Amino acid sequence: MTYRVCLVCMGNICRSPMAEVVLRQALADRGLAGRVTVESAGTGGWHEGDPMDERALRILSDHGYDGSAHRARRFTRDWFDRYDLVLAMDRDNLVTLRRLAPSGVEVRLFRSFDPAAPPDAEVPDPYYGGREGFEEVLALVESAAEGVAKHIADEVG
Known part of the structure; x- marks a missing residue:
C-alpha cells in the first residue's frame, strides 16, 4: 500500500510545489520513492492548471531540483x-483545511516536523517578493522535509 501526503498552500504555485519536489527527493534518498506519493495543492483555485511560479522553478533548478512537471x-x-x-x-x-476536514482528520503545519523550528512555524509566502524570499522558502522547506521524511519512514516501517 502506498502512503500518500499532500502539501497545501494558497495558490499551489510557490511554497507547496517547492515542498513537494524537495520532500519527494528526501523520501527517495531514504529509499521510499516507490512507497510514498507526494502531491501538492492550493486552498484557492485561481492558478489551477498553471505551472509553478518561474522564480520558484529557478530556485529549485539552481539547487538541483526539477519542478517543471508541476x-x-x-x-x-x-x-x-x-x-x-x-x-x-x-x-x-x-x-481553511481544518474547516474542510471531516471530523477526526488531523491537519498539521509542514514546519511542525522541523526540530529547529517552533511548533507553529510557517513557511512564508514569497509571491510578492524577490529571489531572497524564494531562497528562504527553499531553506525552510529543506529543513522541514527531513523531519517529514523521518516521520513518514517511521509510519511506513
Missing part, C-alpha cells in the same frame, strides 16, 4: 480520503 490544483474536501497526511504551509491555510 501543474497547480485546488484542494477540495473529498480529497481528505485520498491522503494519509495533509500538511499546510501556514496558519491561514491550516485553518
Whole structure:
C-alpha cells in the first residue's frame, strides 16, 4: 500500500510545489520513492492548471531540483480520503483545511516536523517578493522535509 501526503498552500504555485519536489527527493534518498506519493495543492483555485511560479522553478533548478512537471490544483474536501497526511504551509491555510476536514482528520503545519523550528512555524509566502524570499522558502522547506521524511519512514516501517 502506498502512503500518500499532500502539501497545501494558497495558490499551489510557490511554497507547496517547492515542498513537494524537495520532500519527494528526501523520501527517495531514504529509499521510499516507490512507497510514498507526494502531491501538492492550493486552498484557492485561481492558478489551477498553471505551472509553478518561474522564480520558484529557478530556485529549485539552481539547487538541483526539477519542478517543471508541476501543474497547480485546488484542494477540495473529498480529497481528505485520498491522503494519509495533509500538511499546510501556514496558519491561514491550516485553518481553511481544518474547516474542510471531516471530523477526526488531523491537519498539521509542514514546519511542525522541523526540530529547529517552533511548533507553529510557517513557511512564508514569497509571491510578492524577490529571489531572497524564494531562497528562504527553499531553506525552510529543506529543513522541514527531513523531519517529514523521518516521520513518514517511521509510519511506513
